[in-house]
Amino acid sequence: MELKGIHHVSALTAKAPENYHFYTKILGMRLIKKTVNQDNISVYHLFYGDEIGNPGTEVTFFEIPNAARTHEGTNSISELSLRVKNDNALVFWQKRFKELNIEHGEMTDRFNRKALPFRDFEGQRLVLVSDENNEGGRGGKPWDRSPIPAEYGILGLGPVKLTVRDLSLTADNLTNILGFREKGKYPSGQGEIVVYETGEGGTGAEVHIEERNDLPKERLGRGGVHHVAFRVKDEEEMQQWVKKIKAAHIPNSGFVDRFYFRSLYFREPNGILFELATDGPGFDTDEEFEHLGESLALPPFLEDKRSIIEAKLKPLDTSN
Template sequence: MNRKPLKGIHHVSAITGDAKRNYEFYTKILGMRLVKKTINQDDPSVYHLFYADERGNPGTDLTFFEIPMAGNTYPGTNSISTTSLRVPSDEALDFWQKRFDEFGIDHDEVSKEYGRATVAFQDFEGQRLLLVSDENNDGVAPGKPWDKSPVPIEYGIQGLGPIFLTVPKLELSETLLINVLGFSKKGTYASGNKNDVHVYETGEGGTGGEVHLVHRDDLQPERQGRGSVHHVAFRVENEEELKKWITYLKELRIPNSGFVERYYFKSLYFREPNGILFELATDGPGFEGDEDFDHLGENLALPPYFEQDRAEIEARLKPLETKH
C-alpha cells in the first residue's frame, strides 16, 4: 500500500492560560487571523483557538488550548522547544524588530540559522517563537496573510516554519523521522548554544517542511504548562492517505489513536520515541464549512456532534469577544 510522502508541517498546538490576552497578542501584535474559535474536542470546557493566514490553509495554523489553571513551563528535553513562523523576506525582520520594540516584546537581534535570517522572541507566557525569513525559500509554498491584518501584507506571517524538537536520544527520533515517516536528512548546523542541530525535511522541503532536532542529554524532561507546545501535526493529502498511515503504523506495532474525526480535518496521533506527541492531519475539509470566509473566527464554532450541548458548553466558557 503506497503512501504519499507527508507534505510538511500542518499545525502546532500549544497551551495558554489566558485566551483573551492570547487573542490580543496573536491577532493585534502578530497580525495573524483567528480563523476558528472552538473547543478542545477532548475537553469541551476549554477554548481551542486557531490563528493562521487568511483562511487557515494547511501549514499556517498555530493553535492554543486555553487551560486557565496551567502552571509555568519548565523547559527541557523531550519537547517541542521552538515554533518558527515564516515571513516573506529579510527586510520583514527589520519591520518586526521595530514592532516588537514598540509593543515591549522580548526579542533577540537578527541572526543566521541554517543560512536563513531569523529573530527569536517570546509571547507574554514565554512561548518560544522564531521568525524565519523566506527570502531564499524554494520549498513548501507559504500561506497568504489576511489583508485586514494590522500588519502590512508584505511583512505578514505566512505560515509555520521549521519545528524544533529537543531530545536526549537523537538516534531514536532520527530513525522514526527517516525510516517510518519518510523524512530525509538535509544537514547539521551549530546553533547559538553550540549544540548541533540536525535538519530533516519532507514533501517539497524548505521552511514549511522541516523538523530540526536539537540533541541535549544534559537537561531534565520539559514540564508542560502555559507557554509550552502540546503537539505538532504533519500534513497528509486526504482521508484515504490517512487510513494508509493508520494501517502502516498498526503493521509496525506503533501505538496510536487510530482515526480521529476533528471535523475541520481528520487525524491520527502517536508518540515518537522521545515521548513527543505527533499528529498526522488531512489538508481538508478546512474552516469554511461552518462559517463563511468574511466571518471566520467571530463566533463560537462547534462541530455538529457537539451542537446538542451548545448551551451547556457556552455556559462554561468565559465570553471572548472576537468580532472584527
C-alpha cells in the same frame, strides 16, 4: 504516502483573551476558528492562521486556565517558527517588537535563513524566519484586514525544533516511519542541530532536532507546545497511514474525525506527541470566509451540547 510538510502546531495558554490579543493584534494573524478542545469541551481551542487557515499556516492554542508555566527541558517541542516574506520583513518586526516591548533576541542566521527569536506574553518560544532563500513549498496569504502590512505579514509555519535526549530514536522515527530525509546540520550554542525535511522541503517542511543530555525532562504548561501535526493529502491516504503506524506496532489513537480535518496521533520514542492531519475539509466548512472566528463554532457531533458548553466558557469577544 509522502507527508507534505507541517500542518499545524498546538500549544497551551492560560489566558484566552490575552492570547487572542497577542496573536491577532501584535502578530497580525487571523483567528480562523474559535471552538473547544474536543477532548475537553470545557475549554477553548483557538486557531490562528493566514486568511483562511490554509494547512501549514495554523498555530492553535488550548486554553488551560490557571496552568502553571512550562519548565523548559528535553523531550519537547522547544521552539516553533513563523515565516515572513524576506529579510526586510524581519527588520520591520525587530523594530515593532522593540516599540511594543516584546521580548526578543538579536537577528541571527539559521540554516541559510535570517531569523529573529522572540517570546509571547507567556514565554512561548518563537522565531520569525525569512523566506528570502526558500526553495521549497510556498507559504500562505496574510488576511487583508490584518493590522500588519501585507509585505511584512506572517505567511505560515516554519521549521519546528525538537529537543530530545536521544536524537537517533527520533531520527529513526522520522526517516523510517514518516519518510523524512536528512537535509543538513548547523551549529547551536550547545552543539549541532540536525535538519530533516519532507515533501517539497523548504521552510514549511522541516523538523530541526537538538540532542541535549544536560537538561531535565520538560514539564509542559502555559507557554509550551503540546504537539506538532504533519500534512497528509486526504482521508484516503490517512487510512493508509493508520495501517502503517499500526503495522509498526506504535501505540496510536487510530483514525480521529476532527471535522475540520482527519487525524492520527502517536508518540515518537522520546515521548513527543505527533499528529498526522489531512489538508481538508478546511475551516470554512461551517462558517463564511468573511466571518471566520467571530462566534463559537462547534462540529456537528457537539452541537447538541452547545448550551452546556457555552455556559461553562467565559465570554471571549473575537468580533473585531
